[in-house]
Amino acid sequence: MANQARFQALKQHLQHVIVGQEDLLDKMIIALLTGGHILLEGPPGLAKTTAVKALANGIHARFQRIQFTPDLMPGDVIGSDVLDMNTGTLNFVKGPIFNDIILADEINRAPPKVQSALLEAMAEKQVTSNGHTRTLPELFLVMATQNPLEQSGTYPLPEAQLDRFMLHLILKYPSEQEELEILRRDRTHELGQNHEKPSPFLTPENVLHARKEIAQQHISEPVERYIVALISATRKLDTLDACLKDILEVGASPRASIALLHATSTYAWLQGRDYVTPDDVIHLLPDVLRHRLIISFSGRAQQWTANKLTEKLIQLVPVPLTGF
Helix, strand or coil, rough: HHHHHHHHHHHHHHCCCCCHHHHHHHHHHHHHHHHCCCEEEECCCCCCCHHHHHHHHCCCCCCCEEECCCCCHHHHHHHHHHHHCCCCCCEEECCCCCCCCEECCHHHHHHHHHHHHHHHHHHEEEEEEECCEEEECCCCEEEECCCCCCCCCCCCCCHHHHHHHEEEEEEEECHHHHHHHHHHHHHHCCCCCCCCCCCCCCCCCHHHHHHHHHCCCCHHHHHHHHHHHHHCCCCCCHCHHHHHHEEECCCCCHHHHHHHHHHHHHHHHCCCCCCCCCCHHHHHHHHHHHHEECHHHHHHHCCCCHHHHHHHHHHHCCCCCCCC
């Protein structure tokens, strides 16, 4: 089975578990294939946890869910040294972070010291405890769920940590037809019945091999320049339109350009193409920028949001017409 076909089969496997949420399933597979972390935001009950666990089962990966709470400690995540009473020596006991796919559930309920520990894991694929650095699995991927900040007991994530997430998805409630299907599956005990059944098509080795294929995707210079123009424009908005001056506190860093490049390469590969088009860039730009654009007080007063500003960027930055 060709690699792209394997991942189409994976999506079909996920659709047996999740009703609707097509965008979520597509973007989770993109994150898996890029090795980029993903932040899922939405109210409870939208199958965020179920979707991530089903993805891990679908590729036979080691999965661990970590419930983030205000009293969580760094050692609860990365592990800690434990005294062996027989020998009198300290032995490191690995924490749940030492797995292939990590579900960081309600990540914005954890205190800053836990966020700092997770930041190193996300950025470097390693953790440090008592001066010793330990490498995480090659497939390592964090898929975090976040409750809307308006809910009680939530705290904004640090900007440095937000920048480590490749994509940020906002989940919506299902349509009436989709919710009707959820009711029918629940009544017949079909809802999530494939939740624990692994897909026969994929293994972690398939994923790692696909990542190497995707790294060979052709990115033409016009498309590279388009990506850079879109991201760098967030740091000099007034040169595009004087009315956008001081709307942002913080623009997107070059890490956003890298994330957009990897995400678009993967998206094109999944479509069966070996090249990236400007349409691919436009399709993924909102999810790459949503968590990286910090709107200023002045911008919020003018009703600007990250999504509205992204739409404006797409209108203002010229699209390359040739050379893909």
